[in-house]
Amino acid sequence: MMTSNAEMRQKLIDLRRTFHRHAETGWTEFWTTAKVAGILKDLGYTVSAGQEVIKTEAVMGRPSDEMMAEYVQRALDQGADPDWIKKMDGYTGAMGVLDTGRKGPVVAFRFDMDAVDVSEGQDGSHRPRNEGFASLNDGAMHSCGHDAHTAMGLGLAEILMENRDKLRGVIKLLFQPAEEGVRGGKAMAEKGLLDDVDYFVGAHIGNGLPSGTIAPGIGGFLCTTKFDLVYTGKASHAGAAPQEGRNALLAAASAALAMAGIAPHSDGATRLNVGVLEAGSGRNVIPSRAVMKVETRGSTAKLNSYVYSRAMEIAGGAAAMYGAEFSVAKMGEAVDASSDSELVDLVAEKAVRIPGIVKAGPLMNLGGSEDVSWMMKAVQRRGGKAVYFGLGSDIAAGHHNEYFDIDEEMLLPGTLLFSELAFALAGSK
Ligand SMILES: [Zn+2]
Numbered sequence: 001m002m003t004s005n006a007e008m009r010q011k012l013i014d015l016r017r018t019f020h021r022h023a024e025t026g027w028t029e030f031w032t033t034a035k036v037a038g039i040l041k042d043l044g045y046t047v048s049a050g051q052e053v054i055k056t057e058a059v060m061g062r063p064s065d066e067m068m069a070e071y072v073q074r075a076l077d078q079g080a081d082p083d084w085i086k087k088m089d090g091y092t093g094a095m096g097v098l099d100t101g102r103k104g105p106v107v108a109f110r111f112d113m114d115a116v117d118v119s120e121g122q123d124g125s126h127r128p129r130n131e132g133f134a135s136l137n138d139g140a141m142h143s144c145g146h147d148a149h150t151a152m153g154l155g156l157a158e159i160l161m162e163n164r165d166k167l168r169g170v171i172k173l174l175f176q177p178a179e180e181g182v183r184g185g186k187a188m189a190e191k192g193l194l195d196d197v198d199y200f201v202g203a204h205i206g207n208g209l210p211s212g213t214i215a216p217g218i219g220g221f222l223c224t225t226k227f228d229l230v231y232t233g234k235a236s237h238a239g240a241a242p243q244e245g246r247n248a249l250l251a252a253a254s255a256a257l258a259m260a261g262i263a264p265h266s267d268g269a270t271r272l273n274v275g276v277l278e279a280g281s282g283r284n285v286i287p288s289r290a291v292m293k294v295e296t297r298g299s300t301a302k303l304n305s306y307v308y309s310r311a312m313e314i315a316g317g318a319a320a321m322y323g324a325e326f327s328v329a330k331m332g333e334a335v336d337a338s339s340d341s342e343l344v345d346l347v348a349e350k351a352v353r354i355p356g357i358v359k360a361g362p363l364m365n366l367g368g369s370e371d372v373s374w375m376m377k378a379v380q381r382r383g384g385k386a387v388y389f390g391l392g393s394d395i396a397a398g399h400h401n402e403y404f405d406i407d408e409e410m411l412l413p414g415t416l417l418f419s420e421l422a423f424a425l426a427g428s429k
């Protein structure tokens with residue numbers, strides 16, 4: 001029996017709520033990955049997970065191994081399948097492959113699975129709260145809609161498996177960890193999962209697009225680098241021996257101010273933000289340590305690297321001024337990307353035939369960063385085509401806000417659009 005649209009609609013809502021409840025932030029999606037992998041396996045997919053889909057050397061911004069043990073335990077306590085957890089070997093992310101056995105293209109779909117570092121709103125008028133599916137995990141909430149992405153990916157998996165006789169080639173469904181902070185995309189792309197892909201499709205729900213509409217292609221991705229800068233000085237008595245200290249706080253503060261003064265570039269948009277500066281240990285102690293969390297962006301790789309290299313010069317200059325040492329750790333990175341017009345046109349054409357989608361267009365400018373760009377580039381580099389589109393959904397509050405919520409009525413149209421794309425690109429001739 002084929003799943004009816006009404007059944008699929010309900011299934012998608014249930015799945016989305018399940019993932020919403022089990023919100024896990026980047027690199028800690030153990031419960032989520034185990035659930036996804038289990039469902040894909042039951043459907044008949046060839047499933048790989050964890051280290052099989054992640055190039056560990058390309059991982060950025062992953063919490064320490066000691067903290068990971070706690071997240072693994074939390075997932076197990078919440079009922080995650082221990083076999084999958086073991087197979088993942090400390091890393092999250094999964095891929096399901098459907099090989100039709102018939103000659104044809106390789107088509108990949110990407111769904112990100114991570115939650116945001118925010119605690120879910122307590123107000124009873126917030127639907128996840130009042131209908132009992134608010135996040136179980138303090139400090140983690142699906143306030144970007146990746147719970148919806150994951151649910152749609154699994155809905156797509158079911159539709160494609162039920163209709164595998166009508167497909168040719170190979171379908172790859174990628175469930176990516178750690179999109180927030182652009183930390184996970186590169187590790188999946190560099191694992192080589194996309195090296196044989198002819199067509200690549202990614203999407204995001206919300207983004208200011210109302211329900212019933214889609215943006216058939218999103219461009220204007222900013223290249224970005226996220227890094228932590230640590231200054232190490234020397235502590236001493238602020239009254240008795242200030243001259244013996246090396247002031248890490250002042251080095252960091254000087255760096256923050258000077259970075260804000262990096263000149264803009266005439267070639268295009270640049271950004272720099274010092275989002276966090278923590279320093280010092282006590283009122284009467286010369287501060288020996290300061291930590292800064294910084295990001296740079298640029299509309300091209302060259303512009304981003306212009307801002308980044310100026311920031312590094314400033315970091316070094318400030319360290320020298322105060323006799324402090326400094327170190328830099330890269331915490332995330334994304335490149336620019338653009339959708340291929342052939343696929344943009346296909347998305348627009350298929351979208352308007354789906355009940356629940358009334359308008360396709362215009363193209364959208366992201367004005368932010370997304371690490372789907374690593375995957376798009378990996379496909380395009382080899383001559384494949386890629387598209388990243390926006391799926392409209394009215395939202396209860398802005399992305400990353402504690403009262404964010406999506407319009408669940410867009411889950412079915414979104415899933416049907418993904419499946420229509422799969423049939424258009426890899427349907428039997
Ligand atoms: Zn987000």
Ligand SMILES: [Zn+2]
Pocket residue numbers: 144145146179204
């Ligand atoms: Zn997002």
